[in-house]
Amino acid sequence: MKGNIPSIRMPQKVDEKGLLYCKFCFIGRGFLTCEEDLRSIWGGDPWKFGDQIFQLSKWTPDFDPAVHRTSITAVWVKFPKLGQQYWDYEILMSVARGVGNLVGVDKHTLNREFSFFALVLVEIDLANPIPDKILVEEGESKSFF
Incomplete structure (x- = not known):
């Protein structure tokens, strides 16, 4: 005792x-x-x-589940006004990298079903600033937010 x-x-x-x-x-x-x-x-x-x-984390000898916290999470991100020509998985992957790491694309977006936005699942770190817009550049002369 x-x-x-x-x-x-x-x-x-x-x-x-x-x-x-x-x-x-x-x-x-x-x-x-x-x-x-x-x-x-x-x-x-x-x-x-x-x-x-x-989501995985590597084990450490001093891990304490009661105090373990992470600021990394997955969130659904809408890309409004994104033209249908950009609703391709590879293109959406590139655009999503402006926010975080792409985890997945909504099935309606992949099937190019009509909507007012593309929807992707992105892993982000909430401890860092989250952009409210992304500049997309195509070649030398075309770009949009």
Whole structure:
């Protein structure tokens, strides 16, 4: 006891074994057992389960889920007045990079169904300023916001 609080002393070997076990873990539920798996998952595209994005963080020995906070999130961004000729996946990817990292494109936008805006899902860092417009330049002579 330390005062009126129960106390234990963890043997160093047990702590080291636990650290070794978690070496290739992500924060969440699940464990990887080798560096190759970690690199494969960490270096890939954003993970999706249904319509939800699964965001990963690397595990650290001092991780505390009670205080873990992140400013990175995925948001739907509307591009109003964007001509239909720009509603191509590759073009939308380029435009979305002006805001953050493209995660996905709305199915109605991809199918070029009539709407007043293109809709893309972008991962952004809320700790940084968010632009309210993007300058799109085509070649030397054409540009628009």
